[in-house]
Each structure stands twice: as C-alpha cells, then as structure tokens.
Amino acid sequence: MQKQNYEDLLFSKYNIRTDLALESHQAVIEREGPPELPGVKVQTEEEAGITVTRIVVENDIGARMMGKAPGNYCTIQSSGLREHNRDLHEKTAQLLAKEIEWFFQQAELGPEDTVLVVGLGNWNATPDSLGPKVLENLMVTRHLLEMSPPELRKGLRPVAALAPGVLGLTGIETGEIIMGVVDRMGAKAVICIDALASRSVDRLCSTIQISDTGIHPGAGVGNRRLAINKETLGIPVIAIGVPTVVHAVTIISDAMNLLEGGGHDPGSSADGQPARTEFKIDPQALLGKEPSSPAPKPSVDRRQLMSQVLDPYFGSMIVTPKEIDLLIDEVADVVTGGLNTAFHEGMDYGEVFKYLS
Amino acid sequence: MQKQNYEDLLFSKYNIRTDLALESHQAVIEREGPPELPGVKVQTEEEAGITVTRIVVENDIGARMMGKAPGNYCTIQSSGLREHNRDLHEKTAQLLAKEIEWFFQQAELGPEDTVLVVGLGNWNATPDSLGPKVLENLMVTRHLLEMSPPELRKGLRPVAALAPGVLGLTGIETGEIIMGVVDRMGAKAVICIDALASRSVDRLCSTIQISDTGIHPGAGVGNRRLAINKETLGIPVIAIGVPTVVHAVTIISDAMNLLEGGGHDPGSSADGQPARTEFKIDPQALLGKEPSSPAPKPSVDRRQLMSQVLDPYFGSMIVTPKEIDLLIDEVADVVTGGLNTAFHEGMDYGEVFKYLS
C-alpha cells in the first residue's frame, strides 16, 4: 500500500483533508467511543499555554486507521502564536528546537553532520509561502564552515538551504530537484518546511507539526506528485509544517455534519475542540475488507448536495484568516528560531554570530 | 436611516454579506417569485462571454429591499478574467472604460477636470491589496500637466493617486486622509478602488462593480468606519470594486440553506448561478414594520448551530482561491487599463505616452 493511500483513505471515509496527525486521530476518536486506537500511541504535555502532543503510528493497522504513514508525529500548539508576543514566540521556538533535536537523535544525526533545509511551497502564493519565508532568516553556514579552520567549527553544523519552487513555476518536480542537489552536495539529512492544511481554523498558524515520515504526494497547500522521504532520498527526512489553510470543502462538510447530527456534542476531544458528528466507522473496512454495513444514507445525500453547490472551481478554494500575510511572517520567525537553535547545539546565538561574521 | 443599515438589514435577514448589488438583487429574487422589485431597475447585456448588468436603486423602498443605497450599480462579469488571456483582458478594460465614462457623464465631470484615484485597502494583506495594486500602473499626470504648456494638455486629464493605507497601519481613518488631501489639492471627483466580498466564489476576481454611492462603513475586505461619499467629501465619488473573498460565514450559511431546502433548485437566476434556498421575506418587514409572520424555526436553529461551530475567530475567516496573489495581479491590470483609457478620452495610449515621457 502506497503512502498516499493512507491520506486518501481518510478523505474517502470522512470527507476531511488534514495534514495533521493530531486531527486525524481526533477525527477517528470522534467516531469511536474509546480514545485509544490499536497501533497508535498518544502522549500529551502542557505547559504555560503550549500543548505538545506526540503520536506514534506503530504499524500498518494504526496507519490505516489514522490515514497517516507509520512514524513519529509531534505537534506543538499555542493559540498565542497568533498574537504578537515575543516572549511566547521565543518559548515556542525553544520547545520546537528540543523536539527537532529528539528527531535528530532518532535519525542518528551527528552534531556536525550537514543538513539541507528545503523551503517547500510557492513564494508567490501567500498561504503556501511558509517554506521560503522560513529560509529568509535561517543561519546558513555550510559555505562558511568549508572555509574555516576546524577549531572554529566545533559545535557548528554545516547548514544549507534551498527553496526549489513549485512544479508550475519550474516544470520540474520538487522531489527531482532535491534529489539532484542532495546527490551533488552530500547532505546527511533533509529538513522540509511546508505549509499544511488543517481541519480546524483554530489551528491555523498556531500549530507546528514535526514528523519523520516525509512529504507525501498531494499533501500540504501545494500539489506535489513525488514523495520526499527516506525511501526516495536515501537519507532521513524530517518534515516541519504549519497549517495555514483549511480546504473549503472540509469546512462545509464539518458544518453539514453538525447540522445533520443535530449539533449535539457527544464529548469534547482532548484539546477542547468540539467534536463534530457521530460517525460510525468499521475497523474491518480500514483493513481493506468490505464494510460490514452499507454506508449511511444521509452521507450519500450530503455528497450529492455538496457536488451540487460545489462546482469544480470550489475545489481550489481555501479558508484562511484575513491577516494571513502577517500570521505567516510571525510563525515563520518561530520556526526559523527553532531551527537555528537546534542546529548548533554547542553554542548560543551570540557565539555563533561572533565566530561567523 | 443611515446607509450602513441597508447592508446590515440584508445580513440580518439572509445571513449573507455581499458588496455586489447584483448578488443582493439575486438573493432577494431567490426568495420572491417574480424577478422584479419595486424601486429597482435591472438591465443586462451580454457579449462574447462578458455580461454587463446595470442596476438602478431608485428610492428608499428599493434600497431597503436590496440592502444597497439608492444609486447606480454596474457589474461587468467575465469568468475568463481568471484566465491569462490578454485579448479578453483588453476587451474587458475597454468595456470598463465605457462604463466609467457613463458615470463621469452622470457626475457632470468635464474632460479636463482633476480626479483623485484612491487605492483603498492593505498592501500587506493579499486579498485586500487590490486598491494599491491598481495604482501601480496608473498613468498619473497631474504634476506633469501643471508644468506643461496648455496646448499639450488638450484631451489629457490631470490624474492624481493615493494609497492611504488602512486604519490599523496609519491610526487615521481612511476617510479623514482623503478629505484632507481633497481639500488641499482641489480634485473634482474621487475614484475609489476597493477589494470586495461577494457571496459566490464564482465571482471572485471575475467581476467588476462600478457604483456612484461611495464606500460605506464596514464594506469591502477591510474595516472602515467612516463613509467616503458625496456627502462627506462634497464631490462625486465613484467606487470600483472587485470581489476577492467570500466571508466563511456566508459560505456555510449558503451550504446549510441548500441542505435544509433539500437541495432542489427552484429556478436559476439570470446569470446561470444556482439559486440557493427558498427564503420567504416580507416586504413590510423591510419597511421597518414587524414581520407579518414569525421567522421560520429552522433558521433559528441553524444560527444556534452555526454559533456553536463558529467561534469568534471564525468570523475573520475568508474563502479565497489558492492562487489569489496571481488573480489579483491580473484583474488589477484590467482595472488600471480601464481607468487609463477612460481618463484621457481625446487620446489613445501611444499619444499619451509620446506627450508625457
């Protein structure tokens, strides 16, 4: 089973598109009574307005239920990220750095191993511009360290950066470009930064997801056809994403569910979000067997209705805050801060600048 | 009755926010059987994929029904505007120029009377950046003509341009800035360019509205508190707007209506758009009297549901195409082309440039 199928499975079941494992998990839990899924481990920490959720999809059963490839997913949530609060931003960047370091350990990446940071997305389309924006203030060191005496390199990691653009602008699959550059320069790991789609507007620009399962075709705000992961690149790929849009289809689907379900709330999910409708899913179906009962009739009608109101043009519609330009600038700074801190463990900012400039 | 109340009236009745008179009219017609409203005249022309609709709101009764101030509204629709088709863009610009000229005649503006073009909106927020973008390629001539001998000025109009920014960036109401500048420079008319909100995603960046009723508080994508119109400025105000967003609340409301109404289509509106639900409105209510019958129960429930799913943060959500940056650039060029042509009637482009550069 190819990776993209995990995602498609979720969509075909729930009419929801989300790139956040946290929301996949929540969507399945909403439907099931018990808050535990086989093959999926969830752990949550909270501190000073910031929630860190770590989800491990342990095997194929969990992956099929979740619609997410097996691997590690960490989510940092802080609605304060949308406010212009420098203290909270720095605190979030520190937390992000710690989580990135954990992923580095899992990937057995040494402190002086070269990394390539890839800013995915389209700098000409605001909601898809997170990747290129994160690169703007990234401390790029590879070329400087190549020319420095070894004693100055202690604790500094060679960092390279690339914003490859999108297929429509380059005519080349993003994955092809990255493969070509990785082959030539010899990076030990790739860090992909990408704008994501979430299910809930509450998470826009207030949530950061780190995962080690790479970038799947069709995920994110843009449209990619080639996977970017350890299988295709031959080196670990760590993806860092921030939801910047909700697909309009998702929002309407959720609203309709609510209406159909009478709007009552059968139990809030872990993070205080109102649960939506009471889906009934069948675990057998997730394992590829025929559903034990026919799909519920109302759902079919709903899709007909939706296809009536939603012409093809609607499919490209996104829901986003009016001030998205500003919000992306803010959260991009937080991600850059986290990366700069995680990359050069042995040194603090001041030292780094003293040596390099 | 203040102007803004017309708009609020529409929203309170239909849960719809639209800055297009065309859509106000359509929303009322959807509810009523007959396609004619008292005090409202509608005329439509079609040519080669472009539809021009002229609506006159003749009096207060029409204004209350439509939720639009009395005056003239012209809409140019062309879904081809969203494609990169230079021929169609030029054709639309020519049509726009003709309509602007008609508004100039209504305003009794002479061919050499100075106009001030105001690009409303926030250049830092893509969907609200139409106004400043239109100014980018506008032929600004006032300072050149002041220094030219009179025989060169024949057929050239003094044009000035201002992008005042938004209240959040300036701390000054946009209306105050315009009043101050108009007083000082002595313009004979103001042309306001603004990004609008529509009800339907089909009209995003494919529709241009020209009107002579000015800019109302709360209209457009931004938030303005002060009216910009003939009463406040003392000179004619012609507003040119292009819808770039649909408020998320509107889209969900429409989807829910569809669901409740069983999705059947009671009759397409003039422009081929599917009509939505069968509202029942009471003309008496529009005139300020008590409604002759209680509001339909389902609608009340729907609002409760909506307030449940839609927290305050959702109120600032907009629906917009993924490629909005690109689309705004294209339609801004069309508007600029229409203005440049309409302003200098006696001359064609080539001549204008020959004299001025």
Place this chain on the structure above:
Amino acid sequence: MQKQNYEDLLFSKYNIRTDLALESHQAVIEREGPPELPGVKVQTEEEAGITVTRIVVENDIGARMMGKAPGNYCTIQSSGLREHNRDLHEKTAQLLAKEIEWFFQQAELGPEDTVLVVGLGNWNATPDSLGPKVLENLMVTRHLLEMSPPELRKGLRPVAALAPGVLGLTGIETGEIIMGVVDRMGAKAVICIDALASRSVDRLCSTIQISDTGIHPGAGVGNRRLAINKETLGIPVIAIGVPTVVHAVTIISDAMNLLEGGGHDPGSSADGQPARTEFKIDPQALLGKEPSSPAPKPSVDRRQLMSQVLDPYFGSMIVTPKEIDLLIDEVADVVTGGLNTAFHEGMDYGEVFKYLS
C-alpha cells in the same frame, strides 16, 4: 534667502551634495585651517563604538558657511550598524530615542501630544525606501487610544503614520498631502523619516541624523519641491534621516580633488575621515559679496572635464552598497526601535503590548 539656497551654495562652491550637517561642517573645515566656524557650535561624544555629534547652526552666517539652515542637527554614527549585531542595534536605538526626546523637549511637545510619523520616499526604489520601511514596525496607537478609557492611556502617546509616496507616483506634492492630513487630524508635531545622500560611502546606512529644520526641496534621495517644516505646516517638524546613497558626481569630484591635490592629507577631520582637497574659500563670498579672488583655474577645467565624461544621464547615478536592500532593512529596524521607545516614555515595550493587544 530661501532655505534651499543654503544647500545650493555648498554645491556651487564644492561640487558636493550632502544632506548631513556633519559633512557640510567637515567640508568647510577641510578648506579652512581652524576647526571653528562663526555661528556654528559642535560637540562630540563617543561611547562604545558610537559617536554622537551635535551641531547647532546659530545664525545666518553659520548657515551660509555650512549650507544648512539654522537649527539643531544631531548625528549618531556607528559603523557597526552595517553588521548584523542585535546588541549594537538595540544600543543605538536607545541612543536615538534619547536624542529624539531632547528634540521633543525643544519643541515643547507634551507626553500625550499626538505625533504624525511621515515615511517619505519611494517604496519602489530601494535606496529611497527607508521612510516607508520604518513605518512597517512602528507602533501606531492613535486609533486604539481614541477608543480606550483614559486610565489606560497613561504614558501612551497617540501615534499616527503615513507613507504619502512620491510626486511621480501620486501627482501631488508630498508637502500638500502632509498639510492636508495634518489639518484634518490635528497632530501636534510631524516626524519625517527620509533617505539621505551623503558625501562619503563610509556613512551609508551607518549614520542617523536628527534635525529640527525640516525637509528642504531637493534634499534626500527623492526630489521634492515643497519645503516640509514649521513654516509650511505650522507645527514642529523633526526630520530623521539615514544616508543610503552618494551621488556619483560627488564621488568623482572628490576623487579628482584628491588627484589634483597630489593626494596629500593636510589634516584628518574630527571623525578620522581623510580630508580631501585643500579648497580655498572666502567668507566674504559666502555672505553674498563677490569673491576676493578669481576661482582657481584647475577647478574650472575639472568641471569641463566632468561635463565631458558625465552626460546628463550620469546625473541620476547613485553610488550604493551592493547589499543595500539588506542594509536598509537593518537600519530601518533601528530607527523604528528608537521611535517606539521615544514616543511612549512612561512605559516599556512589554507593557505597551500588554495594554494594546
């Protein structure tokens, strides 16, 4: 004698264009032996790599010698400003804030008096974009304070901001726009931010000048025809400028002087800059009388040569660092920081944000 004539006088004597009083002073001193000019007071402080020079042009005699209108000029110099050094930037911003506060005291501006910050220049021309860039992160408070209860306003100043654009983009003199807006909104002082031309490349983006003599026609990187000062606006005008270009004519003139003079250095000026040629000026000439001796022959030849090599197109050439985009971003942040600190004396940043957001 009109103000612009002071500047023209300097240019006609020395072939130098500079907007910095510091450099005017230096140019005159180079020519005269003694480092003191009648009617001009100079005081210098140095601290940790930052030099603050305060020049008072006391009367018309000093003004004619300096080519600068009578008034106060303060210059903060720090070559470290061109490096990405956050500590130094903050320190410089603090110093700038103190100097601005001094100018506020001179102007008898109360702590809650409204100020209008005007970002002069052209956001489409990098070296002229300082003004609009400074506004990007300015804390604009006027509209928020208008809606706040008085007890929250304590120590907060109403700040408004405007980037009026340049004559070529608006067709309206910048001065006209500012007058119109000031009339309407009732500001108690105007702070103009502008990109300047200096004589020396060493000062580009490393020097900040504050003065209370306003903006003169023809000064700065752009071309303005109308003065912006206390006489034209009726309220105090404080100008804050940063040199971002050297006019190419100035650089060639200096190089030629050096060559003619044999390159010897008759005495370094106060700030360690190499002095250029040994001009001989006649104080009588500065007072409008005929020069007591004919202009030196070589200088005449030099101008002929220069007019031969420098066609009219050359007149619009500027000398600027390759990385000017980056340098302007950095120094704009320092100026914004200084303004934000100076404006709201009673509060620190954190508090300001807590109350306002």
Place this chain on the structure above:
Amino acid sequence: MQKQNYEDLLFSKYNIRTDLALESHQAVIEREGPPELPGVKVQTEEEAGITVTRIVVENDIGARMMGKAPGNYCTIQSSGLREHNRDLHEKTAQLLAKEIEWFFQQAELGPEDTVLVVGLGNWNATPDSLGPKVLENLMVTRHLLEMSPPELRKGLRPVAALAPGVLGLTGIETGEIIMGVVDRMGAKAVICIDALASRSVDRLCSTIQISDTGIHPGAGVGNRRLAINKETLGIPVIAIGVPTVVHAVTIISDAMNLLEGGGHDPGSSADGQPARTEFKIDPQALLGKEPSSPAPKPSVDRRQLMSQVLDPYFGSMIVTPKEIDLLIDEVADVVTGGLNTAFHEGMDYGEVFKYLS
C-alpha cells in the same frame, strides 16, 4: 590558462571591470590605433535605434587581448530600453529571439530539446535580481508537455526554470545546484540569465549580451566561485546578461584617466561613446612575456591615490540609476519575451496559450 585569468588580465591592465565583450573590445581599441585586433572579429548592424554587435573571439591570442574566453558574443543595444516604450520593447524582444535562435543552431539544439533556464542572482538585492525576475513570466512547459499527447507538442519545447539563489543564501555553490538538477532532469542545454557589470553607465539596462562561453567565477554582480559552462555541465550553456551596475572603482578610474589625459578625445569608438584615455599596451605582454617598457609612471601614482581614497569598503560599492528597480522590471520583461519567442519556434504566442491553458 584558466578562464577567469582572461578577465583578471583586463582588470590588471586597465583597472576596468566589465562583463561586456563589447566594452573589452572598445577598451583595447582606445589604446591601440587600428580598430582591429588579431583573433577577434567584429560585425555591427543598426536598425531603428537598435545596434546589434557580434564579436567572435577566435583564439587564445584574441582572448588574452580582450580578456574574454574564446567564443561568440552578441550585444543588442538600445538606449530606448530605458523608456517605457512597449513597441520598442517588443521589437527588441524579437531581435533577441532571433539571436538566441542563432546560438541554438550553433549548439545544434533541436526544436523539441529540453532547456533549463537558470535565473542567477539574488532576488533580495535589486541590482542582482535580473535572473529571478526574468523567470517570473517565463512560459514553463516541461511538466505540461510530459502529460500532453504528442500531437499537441508539435513545435513546443519543454522548458524548465530554476532560480537557485546565491551562495550566501544557500550555502551551496550555484554551479553545484545546477549540475545536480541537470543530471536528474536531463536537459539538453542551459540558458543562464544574469545581471552584469559594465564600464559605462550609458549601457545600464539598455544592453543585452548573449554568449556561448558560460558564466565565469567572479563575473556578474554576484560572486560565484565555480564556472558554469559546457566543460562543467557537459551540455551547451548560453548566457544572457544585462548590465545593471558599474563598479565604483571603474568609474573613478575612468574619470581619473580622463583628467590625466587632458580630456581630449582621440577618436570616438564605434558606438559613439567617448573614448577615455590613451593607454599604451604591449601585445607581447598579453602573451605572457615581460612588457617591453615599464608601466607608465602616472598610472602607478593613480593607483596609490585610489587606494588612499578607496578603503576596502568602497570595493563593494556600485553605481546604478536611482530608478534601478523599475528599469530592471522593464528589461526583464524584454528578456522574458525574447526567450518565450525563441523557445517555441513553430508557434506564435496566441497558439501557445491556447494549447496550454
């Protein structure tokens, strides 16, 4: 002899940095009497205000004299390019297309062979942003043609595009990135777009050079260390460049030469530019032998002077028109137009768009 040495040779002899073969040729001719150099062929055509000069550097002797690698250099000059004249721009784009087609024939490139267009330079530094800007409106077709049936591809060339950024932003040599991508995607030729340095301000943004000798380390406005040419990439490299800056050192050197030489003009060069000083060069020296006479004394003094006035910081200074942002936008459009026309020979614009959109 490595390629970069050709360039260094010119600089060490004349203190001039230029990326234009036309100016190298002129500089040598100024010094020699006869307008012919051994191993260099020059041909000029003029039409309606546009001058096309084709220079062939046939062998190493010519290359050493010219300071340019052996190969073909074509220059299109049109001072009208700096004016906003759409007709002239289109005419120049057509001429450029013809010249590009000639280079394609020399490179034996078939009409359906894939090309990769590389926009060199730094989008954050205006004078170095030509390359990325040219890509903005380039018709990128490779991904579309891959999915099209063969009968639609007739006469359409697969075009890919990449803006790799500069070493300081990526930490990776531009050449490395291009090699990696070319390997992966299988292009048959690379077209590099780059901003150049010229000797004369008259040529800024009014001249386009096409050559088949690739990009040399240290050439252009940016700093590159790795050659990008047929030897390093294994496929033909066609470089298209536009001068956007003059190095400040060059301008001062030229001005000083003029002063020393008494300013007389020993004979205008082919394109009407005033020749500068009368250099005396020794062809033997160019062939690597000792000069037959010592370097002229004044020149030595001049360098001392220059090193006195020009501190290291001055070395990074550029001379550029104040309105460089605007000029680059205009000339980038011309280059894009030329590329779009040259790439798809069998079709005109309209057809291209009809098939692809």
